[in-house]
Amino acid sequence: MVFSSLSFLVFFLPVFLILYYLIPGRAKNFVLLIFSLVFYAWGEPVYILLMLLSSFVDYCDGILQEKYSGEPGKKKLFLIIALAINLSLLAYFKYADFAVGIWNSLTPLDVEFPHVALPVGISFYTFQTISYSIDVYRGKIKAEHNYFDYLTYVSMFPQLIAGPIVRFSVVQKELHTRTINEDGFVNGMKRFIIGILRKVLIANQIGSLFDAIRTAGDISVVTAWLGLLCFTLQLYFDFSAYSDMAIGLGQMLGFHFPENFVYPLSAVTLTDFWRRWHISLSTWFRDYVYIPLGGNRNGRVKHLRNVFVVWFLTGLWHGASWNFVMWGLYHGTLLTLEKFIWGKKLEKLPVFIQHLYTIIIVIFGFGIFTFDDLGEMGRYFAKLVGIPGNAFFGKEFLWYTGNYLPFLVAAVILSFPVYPGFLKMLEGRNNLIKKTVKGIGAFAMAGLFLLAMASLVRDTYNPFLYFRF
Amino acid sequence: MEKDVQTEKLNKAESSDRVLVYLVSILLLGFVIAFIAADKKSFSENENRYLAKVPEFSWENIKSGAFTSGIENYFADHFPMRDAFLSFMTEAERLSGRKEINGVYIARDGSLIEVYDVPKNTEKQIRQFSKLAENVSDARCMLMLVPTAVEVYSERLPENSGYDHKQKQVIEHIYDSVNEDLLTIDAVDLLDKAGxxxxxxxxxxxxxxxxxxxGAYEGYRAFCREAGITQIPLSDYKRSVVSLDFKGTIYSKLNDPYFGSDEIISFEHPDWKLEIEYSDTSELTDTPYNxxxxxxKDQYSYFLNNIHPLITITNNDVDSGALAIVKDxxxxxxxxxxxxxxxxxxxxDTRYYKGGPSKFINEHEDISDVLILYNMNTIDNDTGIGGIY
Structure with a gap:
């Protein structure tokens, strides 16, 4: 199931919230667990067993580690077993076809493709269960004794299938006692509504513009760049909107998840960008890969090795395809260069130039990210510089921008902290103006929510105009 | 990298946020109630299709995911005020300055013109048309592919839409590739001129x-010109407006009353003495109109009484000659x-006529002419092409 669907908005969510608020105390976790399992099974009726298995392994691992806390050797062994199981499941269900493809291209022995369908959310929940086992090992958290509470954490539907990657340490306390009140509902629901609007009215709209540009045959250089900008905006709004919805849903239930995106497209350096983009993933790699490998402590060579291991894995995490690896290494390389070569000089340049520098690297990078067919990537990238002889500017640019102008403008403005800045500016001024602005904003957003529903209805509208059988 | 940024801890909610949240909550609850309470239609006139039914609750269906996707479809198909939501979305996009909505151009004259997608099944069409020409032994075979509004009214398309006369090129490609025995009829020039x-x-x-x-009369003129047949002047016919409130298939894609409706003009010849027989229903009428x-909703079906595998039209005002039409x-x-x-x-209509028209044509010696007639807008998705042989 996805949040931005009619069945979730008008069926799952209301029924769930009513039951969740009505049922008292600890039983709320049970409601949350049941609905989370239904939520997952809705799209993956079979693979739910995999999630149950994965969470059971780490639950047992926590208990065993605790039991043998006096024997470091055994404790370590249990951790290694749990990690091996988690990573093997991830490797098989996500990377088997990719690995077989590589094997077949390198060796004369042809292995048949296993054609494994990717279970939804496996990359997210595997990382959560791994972080749990490691944190227990490190003594950062106590093992959870109640399997159902642990399963509730892993399967919790707000963050189950697209993050943020919430660590057990963040929610352990709230899993047992949390404050649920009307303020939390209002704040959380508002955040959720904002997520729906960003997903449906920005990401989907800009996404259809990108599709149009991607599939168009002849486009000018300017349009090719517009296409990549669109993909960047689409990805940002899609992904961060999902985090908005997850965080908002969590808040309604009394949980506080970490922020995952903080205006990444307004970054002034690439380093800055990565502090703002998919934060729960980059901090995960920092804490569970980069630092354990030694971080930057053991000399320049090892430091560089660690950086590239992390970026190779970050790329690969996004998908079983070479372009993701390329995307990861591209960022790793440029971050290293920025750190050691031009970072200091960059800081002295005008802020506008810093923005431009960052956004061009990011946009081009997402070009690598979006084309998993390397041939198509090459053909598209050639158009960015006019290699096939396409003009610098064409009328189709006016067509695309004309059709989507309000959405493009809104997307760009919302990529920067303009509205929070505006509210801050009103701070301390005439209270009446501030109230009026916020009041109008509330009604406008309710209207936009209705429009978002209209957009979802249209997606299901499916005229069968010419043939009736 | 820096520390995890925690969501700000529970703040007091602001009253403007309360307004928003409770408005939306009431809205969602309203839809829950409306969905449960509403009568469920089984057929959507606007979409011209049957709506989803509640899926069967069985272990097999659950395991395969068919149950949940069936529920999704049921939910979507019976969502309260679906048609109104569609109008709302179209109207919002139109007001945002969009000139192409849901695969439809909003032309300069306010009319709706469907986008022409790059065709995928052209080679199959060439094969099937040729096959019919090869199979027919005595009669003369002709092919007429009709350009549609996107081609004929291309100068009315919105600014910068960049239509490159692809339809005309595809027609030319098909005409160049089909069996040489097929006489190809150019309808583009007369329609362009009339436009x-x-x-x-x-x-x-x-x-x-x-x-x-x-428009069809221009097609008829092109046919007469190529086939060497005497053209009956339009002035011989009685012209009448039979409908003023036709909202067609493109309208259904947008469902926005802003775009208005059409009138349907009909022509009748005073000398017609007709017997029209519909093979599937054995119905007999004396007019090609219903x-x-x-x-x-489906007013275009006025012409030739909607869909039938085989219709036989006899005009006793004319002494001889028989024509077979394979068509959309x-x-x-x-x-x-x-x-x-x-x-x-x-x-x-080869979507429903099975066994291929050539057999029938060869068995009827009176048939001297065979005409294949399709429009370029829907030919690529026409499920009857495979039945032409």
Whole structure:
């Protein structure tokens, strides 16, 4: 199931919230667990067993580690077993076809493709269960004794299938006692509504513009760049909107998840960008890969090795395809260069130039990210510089921008902290103006929510105009 | 990298946020109630299809995911105020300055013109058309591919839409590739000329993907020219407006009353003495029109009484000659003009007529002419192409 669907908005969510608020105390976790399992099974009726298995392994691992806390050797062994199981499941269900493809291209022995369908959310929940086992090992958290509470954490539907990657340490306390009140509902629901609007009215709209540009045959250089900008905006709004919805849903239930995106497209350096983009993933790699490998402590060579291991894995995490690896290494390389070569000089340049520098690297990078067919990537990238002889500017640019102008403008403005800045500016001024602005904003957003529903209805509208059988 | 940024801890909610959240909550609860309470329709007139039913609750269905996707479909199909939501979305996009919505251009004259997608099944069409020509032994075979509004009214398309006359190129490609025995009929030039010469006479509907009868008459002229047949002047026919409130198939894609509706013009020849037989229903009529359909959504079915595998039209006002037409719905408004040229016309719809028309044609010695007629807008998705042989 996805949040931005009619069945979730008008069926799952209301029924769930009513039951969740009505049922008292600890039983709320049970409601949350049941609905989370239904939520997952809705799209993956079979693979739910995999999630149950994965969470059971780490639950047992926590208990065993605790039991043998006096024997470091055994404790370590249990951790290694749990990690091996988690990573093997991830490797098989996500990377088997990719690995077989590589094997077949390198060796004369042809292995048949296993054609494994990717279970939804496996990359997210595997990382959560791994972080749990490691944190227990490190003594950062106590093992959870109640399997159902642990399963509730892993399967919790707000963050189950697209993050943020919430660590057990963040929610352990709230899993047992949390404050649920009307303020939390209002704040959380508002955040959720904002997520729906960003997903449906920005990401989907800009996404259809990108599709149009991607599939168009002849486009000018300017349009090719517009296409990549669109993909960047689409990805940002899609992904961060999902985090908005997850965080908002969590808040309604009394949980506080970490922020995952903080205006990444307004970054002034690439380093800055990565502090703002998919934060729960980059901090995960920092804490569970980069630092354990030694971080930057053991000399320049090892430091560089660690950086590239992390970026190779970050790329690969996004998908079983070479372009993701390329995307990861591209960022790793440029971050290293920025750190050691031009970072200091960059800081002295005008802020506008810093923005431009960052956004061009990011946009081009997402070009690598979006084309998993390397041939198509090459053909598209050639158009960015006019290699096939396409003009610098064409009328189709006016067509695309004309059709989507309000959405493009809104997307760009919302990529920067303009509205929070505006509210801050009103701070301390005439209270009446501030109230009026916020009041109008509330009604406008309710209207936009209705429009978002209209957009979802249209997606299901499916005229069968010419043939009736 | 820096520390995890925690969501700000529970703040007091602001009153403006309360307004928003409770408005939306009431809205969602309202829809829950409306969905449960509403009568569920089984057929959507606007979409011309049956709506989803509640899926069967079985272990097999659950395991395969068919149950949940069935529920999703049921939910989507029976969502309260679906049609109104569609109008709302279209209207919002139109006001945002969009000139292409849901695969439809909003033309400069306010009419709706479907985007022409790059065709995928052209080679199959070439094969099937040629096959029919090879199989027919004695009669003369002709092929007419009708350009649609996107081509004929290309100068009315919105600014910068960049239509490159692809339809015309595809027609030329098919004409160059088919069996040489097929006489190909160019309808582009006469329609283009009529479009320029009579800008106020609509050759295509504003809200539907078909041509009008005046448009079809230009197709008839092209046919007469190539086939060497005497053209009956339009002034011989009685012209009447039979409907003023036709909202066609393109309208259904947008469902926005802003785009208005069409009138349907119909022509009748005073000398017609007709017997029209519909093979599947064995119904007999004396007119190619069925006014019953003018009261329904699907008003275009007025022409030739909607869909039938084989229709036999006999005009006792004409002594001889028989024509077989293998066609889509475009032919339905052109066939009335052919009636005064042939004693008998056999009309095949190969979506439903099985066994291939050539067998029938070879068995009927009276058939001297065979015409294949399709429009370029829907030919690529026409499920009857495989039945042409």
């Amino acid at each position: 320029d010469g009579m800008p106020d006479e609509r050759l295509f509907y504003r809200t539907d993907h078909h041509w009008t009868m005046p 006014s019953e359909y003018l009261k329904q 719905s475009y032919a339905n408004s052109m066939i009335p003009f052919l009636i005064e040229n042939y004693h008998t016309i056999y009309v095949f």
